[in-house]
Amino acid sequence: MAFDAQAKRNFKVVGTRVTRPDGIDKVTGKAAYGADIAAPGMLYGRILRSPHAHARIVSIDTSAAEALAGVKAVVTGADLAQPDDEDFADVAINCLARDKVLYDGHAVAAVAAKSKSIAKQAIRLIKVDYEILPHVTDVDAAMQPDAPVVQEGRALETVPAGMSQNVTTHCQFGHGDLDAGFAKADKIIERSFKTAATHQGYIEPQACMASLGSDGRGEVWCCTQGQYMVRANCAAVLGVEESQLRITSSEIGGGFGGKTSTFIEPVALALSRKSGKPVKIVMTRDEVLKATGPTISSSMDIKIGMTKDGRITAARGELRYSGGAYPNGTVNMGAQAAFAAYDLEAVETVGWNAMTNRPKEIPYRAPGAPTAIYAVESVVDELCQELGLDPLDVRLMNAARKGTVSSYGPTFNDIGLVATLEAAKAHPHYTAPLGENQGRGLSCGFWFNFGGNTCVSLNINDDGTVGVVEGNPDIGGSRASISMMAAEELGVPYDKVRTVIADTSSLGFNDITDGSRVTFAVGLATIEAARAAIKEMCSRVAKIWDIDEDAVIWEDGCAKPAGPNAGTHPPMTLAEIAAIAGKTGGPIAGHHEVNADGAGVSFGVHLCDTEVDPETGATKILRYTVFQDAGKAVHPDYVEGQMQGGAVQGIGWALNEEYIYGEDGRLQNAGFLDYRVPVASDLPDIETVILEIPNPGHPYGVRGVGETPIVPPLAAISNAVSRAAGGRMTELPMSPPRLLKAMTG
Amino acid sequence: MKTIPVETTINGDSTEFLCHADESLLDVLRDRLGMTGSKEGCGTGDCGACSVMLNGRVVCSCLVLGVETQGAEIETIEGMANGEELHPLQRVFLEEAALQCGVCTPGILVAAKALLEKNPDPTDTEVRYWLAGNLCRCTGYDKIIKAVQTAAAEMRSA
Numbered sequence: 001m002a003f004d005a006q007a008k009r010n011f012k013v014v015g016t017r018v019t020r021p022d023g024i025d026k027v028t029g030k031a032a033y034g035a036d037i038a039a040p041g042m043l044y045g046r047i048l049r050s051p052h053a054h055a056r057i058v059s060i061d062t063s064a065a066e067a068l069a070g071v072k073a074v075v076t077g078a079d080l081a082q083p084d085d086e087d088f089a090d091v092a093i094n095c096l097a098r099d100k101v102l103y104d105g106h107a108v109a110a111v112a113a114k115s116k117s118i119a120k121q122a123i124r125l126i127k128v129d130y131e132i133l134p135h136v137t138d139v140d141a142a143m144q145p146d147a148p149v150v151q152e153g154r155a156l157e158t159v160p161a162g163m164s165q166n167v168t169t170h171c172q173f174g175h176g177d178l179d180a181g182f183a184k185a186d187k188i189i190e191r192s193f194k195t196a197a198t199h200q201g202y203i204e205p206q207a208c209m210a211s212l213g214s215d216g217r218g219e220v221w222c223c224t225q226g227q228y229m230v231r232a233n234c235a236a237v238l239g240v241e242e243s244q245l246r247i248t249s250s251e252i253g254g255g256f257g258g259k260t261s262t263f264i265e266p267v268a269l270a271l272s273r274k275s276g277k278p279v280k281i282v283m284t285r286d287e288v289l290k291a292t293g294p295t296i297s298s299s300m301d302i303k304i305g306m307t308k309d310g311r312i313t314a315a316r317g318e319l320r321y322s323g324g325a326y327p328n329g330t331v332n333m334g335a336q337a338a339f340a341a342y343d344l345e346a347v348e349t350v351g352w353n354a355m356t357n358r359p360k361e362i363p364y365r366a367p368g369a370p371t372a373i374y375a376v377e378s379v380v381d382e383l384c385q386e387l388g389l390d391p392l393d394v395r396l397m398n399a400a401r402k403g404t405v406s407s408y409g410p411t412f413n414d415i416g417l418v419a420t421l422e423a424a425k426a427h428p429h430y431t432a433p434l435g436e437n438q439g440r441g442l443s444c445g446f447w448f449n450f451g452g453n454t455c456v457s458l459n460i461n462d463d464g465t466v467g468v469v470e471g472n473p474d475i476g477g478s479r480a481s482i483s484m485m486a487a488e489e490l491g492v493p494y495d496k497v498r499t500v501i502a503d504t505s506s507l508g509f510n511d512i513t514d515g516s517r518v519t520f521a522v523g524l525a526t527i528e529a530a531r532a533a534i535k536e537m538c539s540r541v542a543k544i545w546d547i548d549e550d551a552v553i554w555e556d557g558c559a560k561p562a563g564p565n566a567g568t569h570p571p572m573t574l575a576e577i578a579a580i581a582g583k584t585g586g587p588i589a590g591h592h593e594v595n596a597d598g599a600g601v602s603f604g605v606h607l608c609d610t611e612v613d614p615e616t617g618a619t620k621i622l623r624y625t626v627f628q629d630a631g632k633a634v635h636p637d638y639v640e641g642q643m644q645g646g647a648v649q650g651i652g653w654a655l656n657e658e659y660i661y662g663e664d665g666r667l668q669n670a671g672f673l674d675y676r677v678p679v680a681s682d683l684p685d686i687e688t689v690i691l692e693i694p695n696p697g698h699p700y701g702v703r704g705v706g707e708t709p710i711v712p713p714l715a716a717i718s719n720a721v722s723r724a725a726g727g728r729m730t731e732l733p734m735s736p737p738r739l740l741k742a743m744t745g
Numbered sequence: 746m747k748t749i750p751v752e753t754t755i756n757g758d759s760t761e762f763l764c765h766a767d768e769s770l771l772d773v774l775r776d777r778l779g780m781t782g783s784k785e786g787c788g789t790g791d792c793g794a795c796s797v798m799l800n801g802r803v804v805c806s807c808l809v810l811g812v813e814t815q816g817a818e819i820e821t822i823e824g825m826a827n828g829e830e831l832h833p834l835q836r837v838f839l840e841e842a843a844l845q846c847g848v849c850t851p852g853i854l855v856a857a858k859a860l861l862e863k864n865p866d867p868t869d870t871e872v873r874y875w876l877a878g879n880l881c882r883c884t885g886y887d888k889i890i891k892a893v894q895t896a897a898a899e900m901r902s903a
Contacts (some may be wrong), residue, residue: 026847027826031847038776202848254848646886672880677880680886
């Protein structure tokens with residue numbers, strides 16, 4: 001039987017709206033998140049952070065803190081290993097600085113004490129002698145040859161000589177003859193844009209509980225998007241072996257990419273090793289904003305040429321991103337994504353990364369894409385305005401489709417952009433009337449999606465139920481989706497399947513929960529594991545019936561004889577086969593290990609109506625509709641939830657959220673009062689339209705859906721505001737003072 | 746620092762605890778009483794994840810001192826279901842997928858229950874303004890508002 005070539009399109013479980021398996025615990029307060037567990041004899045850890053944007057550490061005196069009653073351990077960067085690998089070395093010095101502090105909030109030392117208040121008191125007793133250095137927090141300033149250098153000698157060989165040492169990355173993508181393309185244009189617009197860094201804003205701060213013995217054996221409980229990533233980082237930073245560390249991921253209170261790195265776990269382990277006790281560290285919100293991942297800040301130039309009937313003839317983009325105080329490759333993704341929605345004859349994108357005295361960039365939902373596509377979609381919209389063209393028709397005319405050679409190289413397979421644009425055009429939102437000071441904006445969005453390393457183990461239990469073991473923290477309902485796909489493939493009801501997330505010692509390596517990969521890749525591995533179990537069950541039944549394995553098929557949760565030549569055996573259910581597994585060869589299981597490719601790119605289109613207040617500069621979102629290709633929506637509620645949640649994060653990025661640095665290089669708004677994420681009263685309903693253009697790379701046609709929805713809002717809102725305000729906005733966020741200034745001049 | 750004895754009623758049970766003068770009610774609930782359903786998202790009263798009822802009013806428990814609750818009636822997420830039977834809000838939040846990561850959910854449920862006790866038939870705008878102090882970063886609030894309205898309609902007809 002060919003188990004690996006089946007594409008399934010008729011579903012019984014997939015596509016329904018079942019109740020999630022982790023739901024009761026989450027509505028009753030029982031679910032255990034990072035900060036929710038305690039251990040006997042546990043100590044509380046706390047971290048001392050730099051008040052300076054850039055300074056040399058001359059000396060650290062921890063003696064007074066160590067002498068305080070109740071303090072059991074104090075650690076500094078000297079207590080961590082110095083890994084040879086550059087990425088691990090960056091993780092180490094970001095966990096605890098060594099020679100220099102690189103940003104306001106950079107960790108310098110940590111204590112473990114018997115109570116939170118003693119720990120708080122103790123870090124105030126640590127004396128750090130700093131030699132303050134000049135700093136730079138703006139990306140354009142950081143690229144100037146005379147800018148203060150954040151770290152020396154970190155540039156990749158792709159960076160031309162003679163630039164500031166802060167410039168670490170240079171990339172270039174595209175094809176065609178730009179000069180010839182621009183010569184064919186009736187109208188060319190070239191504009192510069194800036195966007196502020198924003199934070200993922202998960203509500204649960206980073207938290208962990210760690211224990212490490214002098215024998216190098218350790219345990220960590222933490223909220224993370226990847227327990228195997230935490231293991232690798234901790235092993236490298238502590239100088240212990242991966243096999244000796246067991247990392248368990250807690251329930252995770254939001255991540256959006258922000259929990260794909262390690263900040264506190266190695267520190268807690270170092271404190272535990274020194275004190276001989278388990279150590280718990282929970283970050284404050286101030287620490288989360290100052291020292292964990294914001295996304296990049298950007299400065300961009302976009303030039304696009306268009307004929308008077310709307311065909312784009314050439315497009316060029318130059319992106320300058322800052323990923324904070326460390327080398328960073330996010331601009332590569334921005335440069336590849338910038339023009340991905342278009343079928344272009346001539347296109348070029350150039351990207352640069354420059355280090356600044358800001359916290360290390362950590363991925364935030366479709367990292368690099370929202371800003372680049374914001375700039376591109378703003379210029380496309382302005383061309384439509386100038387040429388008097390319908391912005392949806394222009395996008396349809398230029399849309400990438402199957403066979404398009406993308407702006408970053410690959411030729412697209414089945415993609416859903418045209419269908420998504422057509423759905424937007426047909427939707428009543430697109431033609432609804434607008435009033436005074438109101439404007440409508442739209443934008444395309446794109447994300448690559450990812451597959452990656454995945455292990456799944458699927459066990460057929462003796463009572464006819466099914467256990468799935470996977471290794472990716474459930475960040476948006478994936479346990480439900482994985483159980484649904486296992487149930488679908490096996491032909492058993494959803495509630496017969498339970499999916500759990502393994503610790504690092506219980507299952508092989510899995511990449512982090514990122515790249516919208518889990519429902520795609522873990523789903524694919526689950527289907528393959530189920531097929532392996534089915535193959536085994538058919539083999540057992542063939543032996544019972546004394547016929548060839550090939551003469552047994554699996555249908556509706558039962559083994560059946562394949563046609564009349566196989567005999568007239570009554571079907572055997574999964575439960576019947578499971579009950580006698582001990583007599584037919586032992587326990588039945590399936591497993592699958594894969595580095596999955598074929599994730600299938602994802603496109604979305606957002607429509608947005610805004611009203612601007614000419615007196616205050618405030619923007620109100622009046623109506624918002626998200627159109628997106630999901631390939632196959634396994635659980636439509638959770639697909640809609642991704643579309644709505646991503647859109648609202650994008651609304652925050654467009655209108656309110658920003659990292660504000662003072663002249664002193666210090667972050668001025670490290671709290672939810674001043675770093676303002678959208679609240680319920682800011683928003684209308686977020687309407688959703690799911691398109692399903694099957695992804696050929698997945699047995700059920702699934703595409704990842706999590707990241708694309710944050711990409712279009714920036715331009716959709718900026719285009720709506722620009723049309724409402726009567727002038728092109730080129731900087732995010734469009735906070736009331738900035739918009740008021742633009743409107744009043 | 747000396748600890749201070751405090752007598753309260755939590756979810757209907759008379760409860761005594763000892764705490765330091767500088768400990769928040771949230772820390773008392775989580776660290777001293779093992780009631781970790783209330784979450785700390787900010788510690789400054791901006792996110793609402795620690796919302797509890799204190800003498801009939803919704804408060805951020807991170808902004809209340811443990812010692813202030815002498816003689817008080819406190820209700821937390823742990824007291825919302827009646828044994829196996831979920832409160833309609835809890836059940837509808839599950840049925841309508843009004844949560845993703847779930848970390849803001851306890852605070853939102855506590856706040857929404859308080860709203861419906863005060864105003865059983867709110868408009869969407871009233872729900873949105875009442876919950877404006879409860880941050881959710883996953884859902885975009887859409888399914889939360891709809892779930893509150895579904896539960897409200899169900900409770901009105903019960």
